[in-house]
Amino acid sequence: MADFVNCAALAQSAGYDGVEVMGSEGYLINEFIAARTNQRDDEWGGAYENRIRLPIEIVRRTREKVGPDFIIIYRLSMLDLVEGGSTADEVVQLAKAIEAAGATILNTGIGWHEARIPTIATSVPRAAFAWVTKRLKGEVSIPLVATNRINTPEVAEGLLAEGYCDMVSMARPLLADAAFVQKARQNRADEINTCIGCNQACLDHTFAGKITSCLVNPRACHETELVIAPAETAKKIAVVGAGPAGLAFAVTAAERGHDVTLIEAANEVGGQFNIARKIPGKEEFGETLRYFRRQLELTGVKLRLNTRAEANALADEGFDEIVLATGVSPRTPEIDGVDHPRTLSYLDVLRDEVPVGKTVAVIGAGGIGHDVSEYLVERHEPPSIDRFFRTWGVDPEYKTAGGRTAPQVEPAERQVFLMQRSTGKVGERLGRTTGWIHRAALKMHGVVTASGVSYNRIDDQGLHVTIDGAEKTLPVDHVVICAGQEPLRDLHDDLVARGCSVRLIGGADVAAELDAKRAIDQGVRLAAAI
Amino acid sequence: MPYPELLKPLDLGFTTLKNRVLMGSMHVGLEEVENGFERMAAFYAERARGEVGLIVTGGISPNERGRPMPWGAKLTTEEEAEHHRRITDAVHAEGGKIALQILHFGRYAYHPDLVAPSAIQAPITPFAPMPLPARRSSRPSPISSTARPWLSPPAMTASRSWGPRAI
Ligand SMILES: Cc1cc2nc3c(=O)[nH]c(=O)nc-3n(C[C@H](O)[C@H](O)[C@H](O)COP(=O)(O)OP(=O)(O)OC[C@H]3O[C@@H](n4cnc5c(N)ncnc54)[C@H](O)[C@@H]3O)c2cc1C
Ligand SMILES: Cc1cc2nc3c(=O)[nH]c(=O)nc-3n(C[C@H](O)[C@H](O)[C@H](O)COP(=O)(O)O)c2cc1C
Ligand code: SF4
Numbered sequence: 134m135a136d137f138v139n140c141a142a143l144a145q146s147a148g149y150d151g152v153e154v155m156g157s158e159g160y161l162i163n164e165f166i167a168a169r170t171n172q173r174d175d176e177w178g179g180a181y182e183n184r185i186r187l188p189i190e191i192v193r194r195t196r197e198k199v200g201p202d203f204i205i206i207y208r209l210s211m212l213d214l215v216e217g218g219s220t221a222d223e224v225v226q227l228a229k230a231i232e233a234a235g236a237t238i239l240n241t242g243i244g245w246h247e248a249r250i251p252t253i254a255t256s257v258p259r260a261a262f263a264w265v266t267k268r269l270k271g272e273v274s275i276p277l278v279a280t281n282r283i284n285t286p287e288v289a290e291g292l293l294a295e296g297y298c299d300m301v302s303m304a305r306p307l308l309a310d311a312a313f314v315q316k317a318r319q320n321r322a323d324e325i326n327t328c329i330g331c332n333q334a335c336l337d338h339t340f341a342g343k344i345t346s347c348l349v350n351p352r353a354c355h356e357t358e359l360v361i362a363p364a365e366t367a368k369k370i371a372v373v374g375a376g377p378a379g380l381a382f383a384v385t386a387a388e389r390g391h392d393v394t395l396i397e398a399a400n401e402v403g404g405q406f407n408i409a410r411k412i413p414g415k416e417e418f419g420e421t422l423r424y425f426r427r428q429l430e431l432t433g434v435k436l437r438l439n440t441r442a443e444a445n446a447l448a449d450e451g452f453d454e455i456v457l458a459t460g461v462s463p464r465t466p467e468i469d470g471v472d473h474p475r476t477l478s479y480l481d482v483l484r485d486e487v488p489v490g491k492t493v494a495v496i497g498a499g500g501i502g503h504d505v506s507e508y509l510v511e512r513h514e515p516p517s518i519d520r521f522f523r524t525w526g527v528d529p530e531y532k533t534a535g536g537r538t539a540p541q542v543e544p545a546e547r548q549v550f551l552m553q554r555s556t557g558k559v560g561e562r563l564g565r566t567t568g569w570i571h572r573a574a575l576k577m578h579g580v581v582t583a584s585g586v587s588y589n590r591i592d593d594q595g596l597h598v599t600i601d602g603a604e605k606t607l608p609v610d611h612v613v614i615c616a617g618q619e620p621l622r623d624l625h626d627d628l629v630a631r632g633c634s635v636r637l638i639g640g641a642d643v644a645a646e647l648d649a650k651r652a653i654d655q656g657v658r659l660a661a662a663i
Numbered sequence: 664m665p666y667p668e669l670l671k672p673l674d675l676g677f678t679t680l681k682n683r684v685l686m687g688s689m690h691v692g693l694e695e696v697e698n699g700f701e702r703m704a705a706f707y708a709e710r711a712r713g714e715v716g717l718i719v720t721g722g723i724s725p726n727e728r729g730r731p732m733p734w735g736a737k738l739t740t741e742e743e744a745e746h747h748r749r750i751t752d753a754v755h756a757e758g759g760k761i762a763l764q765i766l767h768f769g770r771y772a773y774h775p776d777l778v779a780p781s782a783i784q785a786p787i788t789p790f791a792p793m794p795l796p797a798r799r800s801s802r803p804s805p806i807s808s809t810a811r812p813w814l815s816p817p818a819m820t821a822s823r824s825w826g827p828r829a830i
Pocket of ligand 3: 305306308309327328329330331332333334335336346347348349350
């Protein structure tokens with residue numbers, strides 16, 4: 134307790150306007166509060182009154198020490214989402230006591246780190262947990278802050294207008310765009326770079342001991358090192374391919390004053406992101422495309438859609454630099470019968486929406502293989518908070534301690550077998566903080582997974598495999614191939630031969646382990662330097 | 664005005680926030696690196712310039728044992744507080760406000776000297792916590808990193824066992 138008070142006093146002496154006492158997420162203070170983790174028999178354990186003594190005393194003594202003119206926020210775990218968590222009434226009781234102890238603002242904490250319910254991933258509908266904060270309205274008179282997946286000014290405004298809270302907390306949305314509030318105030322919300330909840334460059338980094346950044350904004354936490362300054366000499370630059378890499382490069386280079394032409398074969402920008410956003414739970418990815426489309430307009434990039442770039446024509450236009458961001462092409466593994474009509478590529482399924490039968494084998498259990506499996510087993514509906522809570526077992530009535538209930542999973546749309554050639558756990562290499570969600574979602578829908586599989590043949594009977602030395606025939610309607618990708622860079626050598634200055638970014642550079650984080654980062658970094 | 668509720672000032676009595684946006688706490692990993700304070704100052708200042716009503720820093724431990732890992736950021740001395748001036752000055756220069764989050768990791772800490780109310784290990788950590796002594800606790804002894812060379816930063820980075828499964 135003394136250490137908390139001392140820390141607050143030091144923060145005050147360092148010029149901070151206040152402190153936030155972290156009392157949620159399953160950290161020390163929360164551990165005292167929950168019966169799950171507090172089995173003490175002294176005055177800090179036992180009855181609820183005793184278990185909440187620590188936070189109350191910390192706030193009270195801190196207030197005593199820092200005086201009246203210093204902000205004390207208390208982050209209260211309003212929904213633990215673990216067994217042995219607080220009840221709804223206990224949360225109200227604690228909130229009142231914390232107010233009385235001298236807190237200025239009550240912030241919301243949702244879920245412990247060890248809870249098995251997603252609370253901030255992309256698949257969590259926007260503002261899904263704001264109702265938890267609303268339950269305290271009228272119970273306390275200090276401002277209440279709602280949190281988690283509030284990522285647009287519209288959503289934030291709606292919560293405030295409808296009386297859910299007095300403030301909104303946005304964490305990751307301010308990694309994605311530092312000027313979020315300013316753009317909202319200036320009625321430029323369509324220019325906001327929206328957080329898509331992927332966690333790939335923020336939380337995944339944090340929990341790997343790396344510096345946090347942001348997939349859609351590589352400058353986040355790298356402000357001093359990745360500087361976008363006006364170019365000394367404006368160059369005439371061609372960018373081929375309007376996927377995440379090409380878009381990021383084009384708008385950043387144009388912002389610096391270069392004369393940029395962006396050439397795209399398809400009738401829209403976005404590349405593979407247009408496919409990713411079709412996966413249930415990845416609808417947010419569409420925001421990134423909206424952002425880039427708007428930035429193209431604002432920066433004056435010359436966009437040529439429906440144009441497949443050819444080496445000769447490109448070389449003749451006299452560009453100072455040519456950037457190839459042409460992405461990847463799916464790899465077709467050498468399997469006997471791979472050209473059988475029941476074989477599809479993930480592009481056939483996701484991009485071209487070819488009808489798929491009721492039993493499906495998915496070959497390749499990387500990120501795309503998992504996404505395709507989710508696409509095939511889940512019903513396709515716009516995100517809904519009710520449905521999300523039903524599926525994962527959150528009780529919006531808050532009748533149980535911790536707020537959990539039994540999950541009710543909708544029957545799967547298809548029977549899917551997800552397989553990989555390599556040994557080891559299926560889905561092991563997915564994102565650190567989100568991989569478990571994908572694995573759990575597939576398990577809920579009865580997806581059968583197997584590793585160490587050799588694919589023998591595809592024919593009229595289905596897919597023939599060997600698993601653990603045993604031969605099996607899976608009588609599936611379709612086999613969907615998600616077996617990696619190759620860089621697509623056929624223009625490269627021709628352009629170099631013609632004396633052009635050519636650079637490769639994104640999948641066109643390296644296809645292995647490709648994700649949009651690398652594609653965008655590479656695009657922005659090259660644009661900052663060119 | 665667009666978003667009238669979002670942009671409405673919030674009067675706290677002794678001070679007023681310019682709007683209803685609180686930047687949620689994020690530990691960003693700069694807390695522990697070389698030039699970290701300078702980089703955090705630039706990071707937070709840019710958000711203040713972007714007109715965030717109130718910024719909250721990432722969690723900083725109030726003592727040795729509450730740190731996420733042995734070299735994790737703490738604020739326990741005036742000398743440490745001095746470094747934070749860089750951040751608060753930079754944010755104030757942009758007309759922003761900023762609060763420091765005090766976060767004691769308890770049994771989620773990734774080092775063997777972790778403490779908790781009771782000796783119950785978290786399902787997501789490799790170490791069991793020591794229960795805090797009853798009533799008035801004596802000051803915990805500082806963690807000696809030389810005594811445990813395996814807890815150097817690279818070892819931790821390489822570890823795969825650390826990480827929440829539930830966010
Ligand atoms: C289903 C699915 C889910 C995904 N989920 C995620 C995720 O959750 N997180 C993540 O980080 N990444 C995800 N990805 C991967 C991500 O989309 C890619 O890493 C990223 O799009 C690669 O960007 P790129 O710009 O290098 O290439 P691409 O996005 O492939 O873009 C290349 C573009 O170049 C164009 N082009 C090619 N040749 C020419 C030519 N000669 N002339 C003109 N235009 C040309 C193509 O039409 C295309 O638009 C997902 C991908 C898929 C398919
Ligand atoms: C990289 C990262 C670090 C975080 N560190 C902290 C922290 O130190 N203290 C804390 O209370 N919450 C922390 N959080 C949780 C956020 O404060 C917030 O609750 C969460 O990101 C959900 O809000 P959002 O959807 O607005 O991002 C962190 C989140 C991220 C993404
Ligand atoms: S990395 Fe993804 S989740 Fe994290 S802030 Fe950026 S967009 Fe949001």
